[in-house]
Structures are given as C-alpha cells and as structure tokens.
Amino acid sequence: MIESEIVNIVKCMKRERMFDSMPMKERRDFSEKLNDVWKKRDSAGWIVDRNGESDKEALDLQDFLLFIGWNASKILPKKDLFNYRKFGFSSLNEFTGTLGAAIENELHYNPYHRGLKWVTSRPDGRVFENEISGDTNCDLRINQRDITPYETTDPFDVKVNYRPETDPDRRNIAAYRSNEGAFLTTILKYADQLQLNSQTLKDQAKDTIEWAKSLGQGGETCAEHFGGFDQSARNFLINFYMPIPKLDSADSTSEHTLHGLTTAVDGHYEIYIDKNDELVLAYVPLSENSPKKKIQASFLPQEVDHLVNGLLYQSAKGLGRTSVKQLIDILEYRFSKDFPKDLK
Numbered sequence: 001m002i003e004s005e006i007v008n009i010v011k012c013m014k015r016e017r018m019f020d021s022m023p024m025k026e027r028r029d030f031s032e033k034l035n036d037v038w039k040k041r042d043s044a045g046w047i048v049d050r051n052g053e054s055d056k057e058a059l060d061l062q063d064f065l066l067f068i069g070w071n072a073s074k075i076l077p078k079k080d081l082f083n084y085r086k087f088g089f090s091s092l093n094e095f096t097g098t099l100g101a102a103i104e105n106e107l108h109y110n111p112y113h114r115g116l117k118w119v120t121s122r123p124d125g126r127v128f129e130n131e132i133s134g135d136t137n138c139d140l141r142i143n144q145r146d147i148t149p150y151e152t153t154d155p156f157d158v159k160v161n162y163r164p165e166t167d168p169d170r171r172n173i174a175a176y177r178s179n180e181g182a183f184l185t186t187i188l189k190y191a192d193q194l195q196l197n198s199q200t201l202k203d204q205a206k207d208t209i210e211w212a213k214s215l216g217q218g219g220e221t222c223a224e225h226f227g228g229f230d231q232s233a234r235n236f237l238i239n240f241y242m243p244i245p246k247l248d249s250a251d252s253t254s255e256h257t258l259h260g261l262t263t264a265v266d267g268h269y270e271i272y273i274d275k276n277d278e279l280v281l282a283y284v285p286l287s288e289n290s291p292k293k294k295i296q297a298s299f300l301p302q303e304v305d306h307l308v309n310g311l312l313y314q315s316a317k318g319l320g321r322t323s324v325k326q327l328i329d330i331l332e333y334r335f336s337k338d339f340p341k342d343l344k
Contacts, residue, residue, distance in 0.1 A: 001061045009070055018073060022082045030082075030092060034067060037155050044155040048163050051124070051150075057164050059155050067093065067156075071100030093158045101162040113143065116313045118306045120299075123276075128171075130303070132310035134319035138222050140180055140261070142173035142281075144297055171297045173281055176264040178224065180311050180322035181330055185236045186244065186259040186271050187307050188334055190279050193243055200305040204335035212312040212328050219318015230326045233333035234342060240334075241343055247274045251282075252291040269296065277301055 013019065019027055037044050037059075046057040065071050069081050076099070080086060084095030115133035122128065129145045145165070152163035175183075191198050200208045219225035245255040251274065259271040267285040272293065274280045278300055282293035299307060316324035333339055 003061065006061060006064045006068075009065070010068060013068065013070065013073070016078075018069070018078055018081055021079050026082075026092070033156050037067070038064070046155060046164055047153040048166070049151040050148075050168070055166070055168070057166050060164075063155070063164075066097040066100035066104075067154075069096040069100070071103045072096045074103060075099065091158055091160075093154055093156050094160045094162075097154065097160055098162045114317065115319055116306070116310045118303070118310070119147070120303060122300065130299075130306065130310075132307070132314045134314060134321075135174075138219070138224075138319065138321045139177060139264070140173070140175040140183070140314075140320050142175075142297055144171035145169055146171075173261065173269060173297050174263060175261040175269065177262070178229075178320065178322040178326075179261045180315055180320050181231070181236045181326055182259075183261060184308070184311050184327050184330055185240070187279070187304060187311070188237075188330075189240055189244055189259065190273065191304050192240075193273070194277060194301055196301050196304055198304045198308075200308045205308075205331050208308065208312070209328055209331055211309075212316065212324055212331075215313065215316035215324060217316060217318070217324055221318060222321055224321040224323065225318050227323065227325075229321075230323055230329065233326075233329040236330050237334060237339065237343075244271060244273050244279075247272045247280070247293060249275050251280075251293050251295060253293070254291045274298065279303075279307075 019030075022030065041059055041061070044059045046059070048055045048057060072095075073081055082092055082096065084090075084092050087095065089095035089098070113131060113133055115131045117129055117131045120128045120130060125148065126146060127148045129147050131143045133141045133143065135141050146169040149161065150163060152160055154160045188201070190196075191201055217225065217227075223229070239258045242258050244259050245253050245257045247253050253272065257270050257272055261269040261271070261281070263269065263283075266287070267283055269281045270284050270293065272280050272282065274295075278298045280293075280295050280298040283296045284293070312324060312327055314320050315322045315327050
C-alpha cells in the first residue's frame with residue numbers, strides 16, 4: 001500500500017461516521033496516538049519477546065488497517081466497532097488489531113496449504129503448526145509455523161495478543177518430485193528404531209491402511225495422478241536394516257545417513273535423530289560436507305502418527321506426485337510376512 005491509500009480510508013471511515021461510537025475523550029486519545037505513530041512510521045515497529053530475546057519488526061503501512069479498525073469494520077456494525085469492553089478485550093488496540101489480524105489470516109489463505117494440519121507443543125514452550133502439502137508443481141512441501149503466543153508490544157507501546165509473522169516463524173522443506181515414499185520409509189524406520197508406541201502403525205497398520213484406501217485418489221494435475229508410476233515397495237525398504245544416525249548435542253555427526261529427500265537445487269535434505277530423539281531434517285549443499293548440520297525441520301517422537309497420516313492424506317488428495325496406492329503398498333509390505341525374510 002501507499003500512504004495516500006491509508007489517508008483516504010480514514011477519510012472514508014469519517015464520512016461513514018464509524019468513529020462516532022467512541023466516547024469523545026477516548027476518540028481524542030486514539031486520534032493523537034494514531035497520528036503520532038503515523039508521523040514516525042519509518043522508525044516505529046513491533047517488539048516480539050522470543051524466550052527472553054527481543055526482536056523488532058518494522059511497521060508495515062498495511063498494519064494501519066488493523067489499528068484504525070478498517071478490517072474489523074467488515075465484520076462488526078458501527079455501534080460495536082470500537083466497543084472493546086463488550087467483547088472482553090483490555091484495550092482498543094488489542095481489540096481492533098486482534099480481530100483485524102484474524103481476518104487477514106483468512107484473506108491470505110494459500111490454496112497450496114491443503115494438507116492435514118496439526119499443532120505441537122514442544123518441551124521448550126514453543127507451539128508449532130505443521131502441515132505436509134505440495135506446491136503448484138505437486139512437489140512435496142513440509143511446513144512448520146511457530147504460532148507461540150510470544151509477548152508482543154505494538155507500535156503504540158501497548159501489549160497485544162497478536163503479532164506479525166516473521167522469517168524466524170517459518171520452517172519449510174522444499175523437496176522435489178516424488179519423495180513421499182522415501183519419507184514414509186524413514187518414518188517407519190524411526191518408529192521401529194525407537195520402538196515407538198504408534199497408534200497409526202499398531203496391528204500391522206490395518207486401520208490406517210483402510211482409512212487411506214477410503215480416501216481414494218485425487219489430483220489429476222500431473223501424470224502421476226493417473227497411475228502407472230508406482231514402484232515395487234521393496235525398492236523403498238531395501239535399506240531398512242540401516243539405522244538412522246544420531247546427532248550429538250551440537251547437532252553434528254561424521255556418520256553418513258541413507259535417509260533423506262532430494263531437491264531441485266544444488267543440495268539435499270539429510271535425516272537424522274537428534275539428542276532428544278527428535279526426527280530432524282537438515283539441508284546440506286552439495287559443496288559442503290560439514291559434520292555440523294543445519295536443521296530445517298524437526299518432529300517429536302509423538303508426532304509419528306501425524307506424519308504417517310499427513311503423508312497418506314497429501315498423496316490421496318493429489319497434493320504431491322506420489323499415489324496413495326504407492327504409500328499403501330509400502331505399509332502393507334512393511335508389515336507382511338515377506339518383509340522379515342527379504343530383509344534377512
């Protein structure tokens with residue numbers, strides 16, 4: 001947005017008498033604070049306290065749509081637009097901003113984020129929203145978003161219960177083509193290696209397989225969705241006897257891993273188990289061979305069920321290039337009578 005757009009929106013709100021419901025003193029204070037932040041908009045910003053470390057995020061012009069109640073006016077009638085007490089909020093800033101931010105989240109829906117989502121509360125107090133999906137080319141995407149309610153101070157120096165989403169909040173695994181089978185095999189090995197009590201995999205994963213079959217096969221946006229590209233499940237589990245290497249407390253190891261995902265650029269993802277028994281994905285450029293691993297995503301042992309279900313759902317809905325039949329074949333073979341004999 002540009003400055004003149006914000007000015008015109010405020011004029012429009014005045015013409016529509018949207019501010020009239022505010023008591024005169026409150027309206028005057030609101031106007032003074034708004035004008036003050038407007039004047040110093042190039043230096044004003046948000047302060048987000050992340051576990052004791054304060055990060056400053058620059059103010060964006062579009063943020064003023066939250067402050068002035070423009071977004072909130074699309075939902076609330078004029079008489080309630082600034083009535084924060086009625087809805088249990090502690091301040092006007094918190095009210096218009098929180099409601100406006102919720103509306104922004106809905107308006108900015110990403111059509112490629114259509115996988116199963118789950119929320120994880122981590123031991124350090126952080127909260128992540130997770131999703132296994134695909135991009136416009138149906139390449140595997142694994143997204144993690146930090147949605148922890150960090151203490152946040154808005155540009156008015158007021159504590160609020162919403163915050164801008166910034167780069168540190170986002171984790172993304174951008175694999176290439178059909179990596180779903182390889183990732184599912186790694187998850188199965190992870191569960192086996194740590195002897196996890198997985199509900200999804202119990203009783204030879206029979207219930208999970210039936211659920212996956214009931215989803216059918218969607219997509220039809222690339223050739224793989226029409227069938228005929230599946231491989232033998234044995235090809236995916238041929239190295240199942242090889243353990244996933246463990247990282248030390250510094251996220252380092254000199255041990256090679258056979259578990260990973262390919263990318264479309266000069267590098268790949270290697271998969272390890274860290275010191276806390278989490279399954280971690282580390283990006284490794286082809287030109288680099290450092291024992292220290294750069295972790296791009298991590299999952300707790302109790303997330304195994306979500307990972308399995310998320311992959312099956314992603315493939316069934318045609319969000320990737322791997323058919324759900326391929327993943328079902330891998331599951332069925334893993335728990336078949338032939339697998340232990342073949343592995344031996």
